[in-house]
Amino acid sequence: MNYHPASYYLPHQTPMVMVENIHLINEEKCICSVRTHETGILAPFLNEDKLLPNFYAIEIMAQTIGVWNGYHSLLNNKIPSLGMLIGGRAIKTTLPAFPYDSHLMIHANLVLNDSKLANFDCQIFIDQQCVVKGKLNVYEPDESELEDLFGDNRLGEK
Helix, strand or coil, X not given: CCCCCXXXXXXXXXXCCCXXXXXXXXXXXXXXXXXXXXXXXXXXXXCCCCCEECCHHHHHHHHHHHHHHHHHHHHCXXXXXXXEEEEEEEEEECCCEECCCCEEEEEEEEEEEECCEXXXXXEEEXXXXXXXXXXXXXXXXXXXXXXXXXXXXXXXCC
């Protein structure tokens, strides 16, 4: 199946889009990818050694979940909305930073979806080796909650 770029499904603006390509979306899984290089979308986040610090892994996994949610929202004729990362468990990484010009494959597997709250088991792979894994809990606020939180200044929305 052909998908739009990941940014199509996310309510973010550049430079805050951190995943690029979509390889699979179904009812229970989303697989996205991004490359760490100086001309790519992650360029603003590379350190002086052209490495991507590993703490960005959480946002990259969360945005893969956002792509999954945005895709399913559009299938149901709804506009993709902001989601919130509310926590993570057992997040482990084998790298202090992602090497320059790494091709990151991000997998988000749905574990639980209960109305506005969901849990995903996530992994990031480089060359088919898992370098990050963890479970992320996410929440999708409704319009009134977003209004209470942000008013008319919803950061990151298109």
